[in-house]
Amino acid sequence: MSCSETDYAYLRKVVLEESASLIDPARNLWFEGRLNPIARPAVTQNVDGLVELLRVDRTPHLQRAVAEAMTINETSFFRDARPFDMLRSKAIPELIRQNQAERTLRVWSAACATGQEAYSVAMLLLEHFPELKDWDVKIVGTDLSRTVLEVARRGRYRRAEVNRGLPAKMLVKYFERDGDEWELSMQARELCEFQYANLCAPPPTLPVFDLVLMRNVLLYFSEQDRSDVFAAVHRQMDPRGFLLLGNSEQAEDSTDQFEMEFASESYFYRPVVSY
Amino acid sequence: MGEVTRQATDGFEDSGDNEEVDKQIIESGDGCNASEPRPPGLAQCGYADGGKNRMKTLIVDDSRFIRDFLKQQLQRVGHVCAEAEDGFAALSMLRSGECFDLMLLDVNMPVMNGLECVRQLREENIDAQMKVMMVTTEADHRFIELALKYGADEFLMKPFTAQSLREKLLLLGIAVAA
Numbered sequence: 001m002s003c004s005e006t007d008y009a010y011l012r013k014v015v016l017e018e019s020a021s022l023i024d025p026a027r028n029l030w031f032e033g034r035l036n037p038i039a040r041p042a043v044t045q046n047v048d049g050l051v052e053l054l055r056v057d058r059t060p061h062l063q064r065a066v067a068e069a070m071t072i073n074e075t076s077f078f079r080d081a082r083p084f085d086m087l088r089s090k091a092i093p094e095l096i097r098q099n100q101a102e103r104t105l106r107v108w109s110a111a112c113a114t115g116q117e118a119y120s121v122a123m124l125l126l127e128h129f130p131e132l133k134d135w136d137v138k139i140v141g142t143d144l145s146r147t148v149l150e151v152a153r154r155g156r157y158r159r160a161e162v163n164r165g166l167p168a169k170m171l172v173k174y175f176e177r178d179g180d181e182w183e184l185s186m187q188a189r190e191l192c193e194f195q196y197a198n199l200c201a202p203p204p205t206l207p208v209f210d211l212v213l214m215r216n217v218l219l220y221f222s223e224q225d226r227s228d229v230f231a232a233v234h235r236q237m238d239p240r241g242f243l244l245l246g247n248s249e250q251a252e253d254s255t256d257q258f259e260m261e262f263a264s265e266s267y268f269y270r271p272v273v274s275y
Numbered sequence: 276m277g278e279v280t281r282q283a284t285d286g287f288e289d290s291g292d293n294e295e296v297d298k299q300i301i302e303s304g305d306g307c308n309a310s311e312p313r314p315p316g317l318a319q320c321g322y323a324d325g326g327k328n329r330m331k332t333l334i335v336d337d338s339r340f341i342r343d344f345l346k347q348q349l350q351r352v353g354h355v356c357a358e359a360e361d362g363f364a365a366l367s368m369l370r371s372g373e374c375f376d377l378m379l380l381d382v383n384m385p386v387m388n389g390l391e392c393v394r395q396l397r398e399e400n401i402d403a404q405m406k407v408m409m410v411t412t413e414a415d416h417r418f419i420e421l422a423l424k425y426g427a428d429e430f431l432m433k434p435f436t437a438q439s440l441r442e443k444l445l446l447l448g449i450a451v452a453a
Contacts, residue, residue, distance in 0.1 A: 081445050159414060159432050163439040167446050168419055168430035177416045 003031065007051040011066065014054060018067030019144055020200035020225040034069045068145040072220070073113040076164035078120045079215070083244050086266035087121070088128055091242045095210045096131065098240050104136040106207045108236070110199060110214040112141030115152025115192070116161070117213055119184055122191040123174050140206065142197035152194045155184035199229050203236065210238050216246035223253055230254035234271055243269040330354045330449060331374070335365040335389065336381035336410070345379055345410070348437050361385055362392025369401045377449060380427070382411035390422060397426030406447045410435070
């Protein structure tokens with residue numbers, strides 16, 4: 001038995017409340033494919049049974065599980081390439097100059113999924129900025145799915161994953177093959193840590209970041225939620241920091257908080273400082 | 276086959292030419308669809324402008340299925356493609372003066388394997404501007420290092436998707452359509 005339109009509407013509401021993600025009704029069939037694995041452990045036969053259970057109990061962990069399952073975890077190493085060229089030629093050298101006295105660098109990979117973005121930054125720093133060797137560098141990856149965070153923490157990837165966007169020179173330098181998987185070197189993993197955070201909820205304790213990568217996340221948010229997230233990110237950033245969004249994203253509704261700039265064929269944003 | 280070839284292929288035996296295996300080498304669900312329309316102006320057997328000002332790619336693989344798949348993907352992003360069935364045939368084309376922007380090179384092929392092909396190519400400085408990407412089932416750490424040492428610019432492990440192929444082309448600085 002499949003879900004009714006009322007069931008789908010209810011599931012869309014649960015996902016919106018839990019993760020602020022808007023699910024297009026044209027993608028209703030996603031619910032069936034993605035929620036069946038949750039429905040079974042939850043002792044219901046199928047997704048419409050799961051909807052029934054959610055309506056009766058409103059169990060928080062089950063609601064979270066639904067939101068997590070519907071999250072899009074598309075990611076790859078050095079995704080889109082150009083933003084990483086900009087980091088190499090503009091953002092990181094500038095941050096190194098700015099933070100010379102403190103010798104600290106804090107990077108946030110927001111909605112990090114399985115960790116490829118955070119690890120790409122780690123490899124970029126190791127490869128091109130040996131002067132950071134004695135600095136206190138931390139790349140924090142956050143996500144609302146505990147399942148993907150576990151994958152990120154392991155730092156092990158399948159062939160299909162290392163085939164995507166990762167230069168062969170980086171693969172042989174920073175990974176070791178172990179059976180069917182490739183394991184990232186300890187040197188790169190030590191720069192990264194991963195923790196749970198929902199961008200639409202009060203943030204956990206996070207440091208002030210010099211660089212924030214929040215790419216291809218806000219596409220699925222409502223205008224109000226996007227605006228709230230930009231405000232939260234603004235509070236979490238150093239005023240001289242850099243914010244990177246996805247290629248098709250803009251902070252157009254938060255121009256009072258971020259100003260767009262362009263370098264190395266990439267757009268990025270700087271926090272607007274109000275006095 | 277020279278000494279280097281024997282040494283290089285140690286422990287990397289070919290799994291044989293098998294069309295069914297080749298079909299599994301390309302992962303599904305990546306938009307590979309022979310019936311998809313080609314870009315406007317692109318005829319079935321060539322290009323409206325005769326191929327001038329387009330990227331030229333040499334596809335070297337003993338599997339016709341793999342060659343066809345790669346050709347289809349590259350033509351879709353505007354490349355003009357030529358094909359060779361082994362490393363020796365590819366080298367002959369290049370030595371005769373044909374120039375390419377990119378070579379996609381399998382490893383395990385009869386007559387001359389891909390590793391020996393790239394080694395000779397770089398040693399003789401033939402078409403030095405041409406980028407070479409190995410496209411192979413070999414996935415051993417030591418093997419990838421060796422291919423890079425011999426002069427390959429990139430490495431794509433089979434099985435691969437059309438998307439991972441496009442991402443590797445971007446890494447090589449080769450523009451592809453979205």
